[in-house]
Amino acid sequence: MNSIIQLIVNPQKIQLKLEIDQTLTVEEILQFIQQNYIITTNIDEWTCYSDLRQRYLNNNERIVIQQNEKLYINTEPQSELVDLSEQSDQSSIYLFITNGNSRQELQAYFHQDSSLEEIAQFVLKYCQLTENVNPPFVSIKIYNQAYNDVIKRSKSLSQLSIKNNSIIDAIISQQTNKSR
CATH class of the missing domain: 3.10.20.90 (Phosphatidylinositol 3-kinase Catalytic Subunit; Chain A, domain 1)
Incomplete structure (x- = not known):
């Protein structure tokens, strides 16, 4: 089953929608962004926040297909990350x-x-x-x-x-x- 998710990549301010399947991991999405938008920072240091689950996802986690999912990806977490707490x-x-x-x-x-x-x-x-x-x-x-x-x-x-x-x-x- 495929689903469309919205990605918001900061600080580059990239917004895109991707059609994905259940087997895709967070790391694969990060690699896709890194390759297609030529971002040179290490993806192991990036953060990925799920709007629906309201938590940060690990790179090895599979993307749970849910309607209206938005993922906020920060490619420079040391400089841009805000501690929500x-x-x-x-x-x-x-x-x-x-x-x-x-x-x-x-x-x-x-x-x-x-x-x-x-x-x-x-x-x-x-x-x-x-x-x-x-x-x-x-x-x-x-x-x-x-x-x-x-x-x-x-x-x-x-x-x-x-x-x-x-x-x-x-x-x-x-x-x-x-x-x-």
Whole structure:
């Protein structure tokens, strides 16, 4: 299966769309950019940030085909890289995602004005469960306290005083209405 992804290469300000297949790795995309745009810096030092997954990808990772994927590639990370955790409006959040018997750990960056509902939707998108007719419900727990009603889930990270490097448990339930 092929998919089109958007690439934004900085600091060269190159924007392109590529049709790729599932077997392509980040390193192969970086090599393609290096060869076609004659960039001389070492690709092992480049960074590749996935907009949908909201994290940096390793060079040996395969590209997960998802609709509307944008990859931000920085060919000069030492001079251009901004530590997102140091930006005052963003927080690094550790998500512990439980989906049945599967458990994943993920670090993601969210704006302080992001709501818990937006984080729940991010979890569904990350687990590729948003395309379901009846998407599962994501139960949110912070410090063992549930945040599953509409009022709590509409609050932002800053309103709930959720700070940088906090841990959020996200439990995916196939019973969409029962948990609410």
